[in-house]
Amino acid sequence: MTARSPQRVAIAGAGLLGRLLAAQLARAGCEVQVFDPAADPLARGAAGWTAAGMLSPVAELECADEHVFALGLRSLALWPGIVQALGRPVDLRFHGSLLLAHRGDEGAARRVVDLLAAKAPSGHAPQVLDGAGLRELEPEVQRLPNAWLLPGEGQIDTVQAMQALAETAAEAGARFHWGSTVVAAGAGHLQLEGGRRIEADHVFDVRGTGARPQLPVRGVRGEILHLHAPGLRLQRPLRLLHPRHRVYIVPRPGDRILVGASEIESEDRSPISVRSTVELLTAAHSVLPALAEARVVHTETNLRPALPDNLPSLHVEPGLTRINGLFRHGWLIGPALVEQALSSSMPTP
CATH class of the missing domain: 3.50.50.60 (FAD/NAD(P)-binding domain)
Structure with a gap:
């Protein structure tokens, strides 16, 4: 045969x-x-x-539907096997992520957290953290009055x-x-x-x-900053809930920190704007004061494909x-x- x-x-x-x-x-x-x-x-x-x-997957329920959530949960289960099969160093962590809010933004933040709790299946709702709980997880984070843990969430070095x-x-x-x-x-x-x-x-x-x-796809501009922050001990992604914009702070190996990300309805690929830089870094510094001495080593812009x-x-x-x-x-x-x-x-x- x-x-x-x-x-x-x-x-x-x-x-x-x-x-x-x-x-x-x-x-x-x-x-x-x-x-x-x-x-x-x-x-x-x-x-x-x-x-x-x-x-x-839980944090994205703020702007995504349950289908994206289900795909996200499945991908969380698939990523360890994918990375193991690569046979190369790829930083993959599942330490959860944190939602944070300043005192003046408490109302808007609680509306987001309530929405996540309502949309997330049982066992995936945000967990309230008091000051001691926040310090235990991330000692260098500013003592904020509003903090929630999303257990099981992760990150990968892209x-x-x-x-x-x-x-x-x-x-x-x-x-x-x-x-x-x-x-x-x-x-x-x-x-x-x-x-x-x-x-x-x-x-x-x-x-x-x-x-x-062939497809009605558009590009949505995103901007991100890469920082070098020697000695900063951050274990998991942080999301700062703000009425006007969302800011995330993500640790990577080698004392690197990523701060992003703007979401602009534009297909402009030019370098990051002064406005975005100021807004992102101001928000990040308000959460992690130790970033004051970090160095901005790289910035990037790109287009997310969206239907x-x-x-x-x-x-x-x-x-x-x-x-x-x-x-x-x-x-x-x-x-x-x-x-x-x-x-x-x-x-x-």
């Missing part, structure tokens, strides 16, 4: 979703090709590079993960075609800029904003799967969406 040939898979886009798909499909024995306009694996065009990597996913996929046999822009994706084929056509048994279109005009309803979309038809619109939830829900896509679109290699 003749052995069946490997499934030929073409992936349009090498952001987080494209790398997750490439790594899993290549390890499963598929013949995988990935096409992306970026110059190389470390070019930071994809939104996944810029994200802080918070894995916070830069380490993006690098490791591409390296693992390539080692498993996936071929990455950098500097290759896909202008159209259809069942069983990709059309590249310049006219070249790629044939495949199955196509995955995960181009984010690059999927236009008109701000919800993720997974579309499967013979020969073609499209995943898009992950908006601000890419690292939170990406693994679960990839799992669903593979289970519904791919035969066993």
Whole structure:
């Protein structure tokens, strides 16, 4: 009997979703090709590079629905296995996250916490922390009158993960075609800029904003600051609840702290504005006074891919799967969406 040939898979886009798909499909024995306009694996065009990597399904219920929450919970269960299979250092923590509010913002903060408690299933509601409880978890956080713990939530170092996913996929046999822009994706084929056509048994279109005009996706600008704060002991992400904007502070290895993130309805990719810088750093310093001597070492802006309803979309038809619109939830829900896509679109290699 003749052995069946490997499934030929073409992936349009090498952001987080494209790398997750490439790594899993290549390890499963598929013949995988990935096409992306970026110059190389470390070019930071994809939104996944810029994200802080918070894995916070409960916190996101403020602006997301129960479907995103369910995908987030599933992804929390999937991430440890994904990281273990990479065989490379990727910082992944599940120490929970904190919601914080200043005294003058107590009313607005409690409305958010009440909303989360109402939408979250039993066992996932925010837990009130008194001053002693807050100091025990994060001694360097300013003594704020309003604090809540979201247990079980986590974070991942997005830069380490993006690098490791591409390296693992390539080692498993996936071929990455950098500097290759896909202008159209259809069942069983990709059309590249310049006219070249790629044939495949199955196509995955995960181009984010690059999927236009085939999808009504828009980019939502986000801005983030990278700080170096030697000696600052922060174990988990912090979210400052404010009536006008949300600020998060996320620790990373090597005495690094991320502060973000603005959410602006614009596709401007220019550097971070003075206004955003002042607002983000002022808010962060009000929570962590020790940041006064931190150094701003890097800033980034990028575009989150969003559909008109701000919800993720997974579309499967013979020969073609499209995943898009992950908006601000890419690292939170990406693994679960990839799992669903593979289970519904791919035969066993």
